[in-house]
Amino acid sequence: MNVSKFGVLDTSYIVLTIEQKWNILLGMSINNFIKNENKLYSGSAFTGPWQGESTDTKARVIAIEILDKALSRCIDEDTRTPEVMDALEFLRGHSTRKGFCDRFARALHISDPQTRWENVNAALAGIKRQFNQRF
Numbered sequence: 001m002n003v004s005k006f007g008v009l010d011t012s013y014i015v016l017t018i019e020q021k022w023n024i025l026l027g028m029s030i031n032n033f034i035k036n037e038n039k040l041y042s043g044s045a046f047t048g049p050w051q052g053e054s055t056d057t058k059a060r061v062i063a064i065e066i067l068d069k070a071l072s073r074c075i076d077e078d079t080r081t082p083e084v085m086d087a088l089e090f091l092r093g094h095s096t097r098k099g100f101c102d103r104f105a106r107a108l109h110i111s112d113p114q115t116r117w118e119n120v121n122a123a124l125a126g127i128k129r130q131f132n133q134r135f
Contacts, residue, residue: 071120071121088105108120
């Protein structure tokens with residue numbers, strides 16, 4: 001826990017840009033992110049019943065960011081990486097309609113790049129709608 005000389009929790013290191021989060025997550029699964037978030041707040045004055053919900057919400061946002069990155073690269077690259085699959089599995093576990101995540105995963109296997117992008121894009125739009133994310 002980072003505490004300033006005034007005895008106040010220093011949270012300045014928590015604010016990251018989306019690009020910084022992406023770079024950190026290249027080597028970290030969503031489950032590891034949640035564990036690290038829980039360690040960060042455990043024992044601090046900021047823990048409470050909202051803390052777990054906040055971590056899940058952050059993890060959902062980051063998982064969707066990972067899928068956004070996969071969409072932007074799926075025409076030129078194979079984006080069936082462990083990070084993308086972990087993000088899909090995490091969202092599937094927190095979803096009431098699992099079909100969008102399944103559709104996203106199936107779309108990554110399409111051989112034609114343009115058709116793959118169109119299907120991944122449609123599946124991601126459904127995932128975002130489900131979690132009320134902006135496009």
